[in-house]
Amino acid sequence: MIAVIGATGNVGRALVHRLVAANSPVRALTRDPERSGLPAQADTVRFQLDDPAPLFTGVTRLFLYAHATTPALLDTARRAGVQHVVLLSSGIIADGADETHPIHIVHATAEQHIRDSGLTWTFLRPNAFAGNAFQWAPQIRAGNTVRGVFANSLTAPIHEDDIAAVAERVLLDEGHENTAHRLTGPESISNTEQITAIGQAIGRPLDYVEVPPDQAGPELFPHVPPHMLEGMLKIFAATVDTPPEITTTVEGITGVPARPFSIWAKDHADDFR
Ligand SMILES: NC(=O)c1ccc[n+]([C@@H]2O[C@H](COP(=O)([O-])OP(=O)(O)OC[C@H]3O[C@@H](n4cnc5c(N)ncnc54)[C@H](OP(=O)(O)O)[C@@H]3O)[C@@H](O)[C@H]2O)c1
Numbered sequence: 454m455i456a457v458i459g460a461t462g463n464v465g466r467a468l469v470h471r472l473v474a475a476n477s478p479v480r481a482l483t484r485d486p487e488r489s490g491l492p493a494q495a496d497t498v499r500f501q502l503d504d505p506a507p508l509f510t511g512v513t514r515l516f517l518y519a520h521a522t523t524p525a526l527l528d529t530a531r532r533a534g535v536q537h538v539v540l541l542s543s544g545i546i547a548d549g550a551d552e553t554h555p556i557h558i559v560h561a562t563a564e565q566h567i568r569d570s571g572l573t574w575t576f577l578r579p580n581a582f583a584g585n586a587f588q589w590a591p592q593i594r595a596g597n598t599v600r601g602v603f604a605n606s607l608t609a610p611i612h613e614d615d616i617a618a619v620a621e622r623v624l625l626d627e628g629h630e631n632t633a634h635r636l637t638g639p640e641s642i643s644n645t646e647q648i649t650a651i652g653q654a655i656g657r658p659l660d661y662v663e664v665p666p667d668q669a670g671p672e673l674f675p676h677v678p679p680h681m682l683e684g685m686l687k688i689f690a691a692t693v694d695t696p697p698e699i700t701t702t703v704e705g706i707t708g709v710p711a712r713p714f715s716i717w718a719k720d721h722a723d724d725f726r
Pocket of ligand 1: 458459460461462463464465482483484485500518519520521541542543544578579580581582584585613
């Protein structure tokens, strides 16, 4: 059986749905099973850190997020019979990266705990998520103008279900042991172009109005913890007019090309209405 920790996350939920559709036994670990809305075919169980051992009974493979990756949890999982762990890490882990950046530290620490755990592993290192566009949802629901930083910030946003598709293959197939996969969407797109694509998806023209970063308060970044904001702005600044990394790893592993942002916007149109 495969266990998914963080089963209601954007990627975790998509992965649970994929494993259910593939008739692959899956235990969905979530802090609040009653409100999870996960498919009935998944074995949905409350994720409790004070007594984690029973969570892993019968589990051989585990998907988890960096925030859940502790030595104690990994040790419990290994003792219970888990052999392989797939971590949703980050593309920030790269040669020449700023190793003092808080986001680097979170993911590098999680990767190190896993390397030290005695489990085999696969690290998924995606760059920008298409879902980061949810930061604009409150403004788009309220009107046709979106205020934000760095109109010409270029990224290759990846659909959460493409990350889940890679995770599914890595969990079910052999050959990904002790390997890191860099994941991106298929094309470079600016913030302005993302807003245009969302406007097309919801049938309403939208404008992106650039705000200087020193005037960008936390209200523009509802999903970014305030202590991370400065570090995030530093990352965004480096992407202005800079072509992003684009990999073909999604297609290489799943056989299906990564979806462009316009498809993500159509898939999530209702979230912006
Ligand atoms: N955004 C990006 O551009 C980007 C780029 C590279 C990597 N990443 C990585 O991807 C992650 C985001 O993925 P996502 O969008 O799928 O995540 P998400 O939607 O925020 O979901 C994470 C899930 O983990 C569980 N969780 C959250 N906080 C927790 C806590 N304090 N303790 C225990 N469980 C907690 C929750 O599941 P339950 O409520 O079901 O327990 C939550 O739904 C980031 O945190 C980062 O590590 C993001």
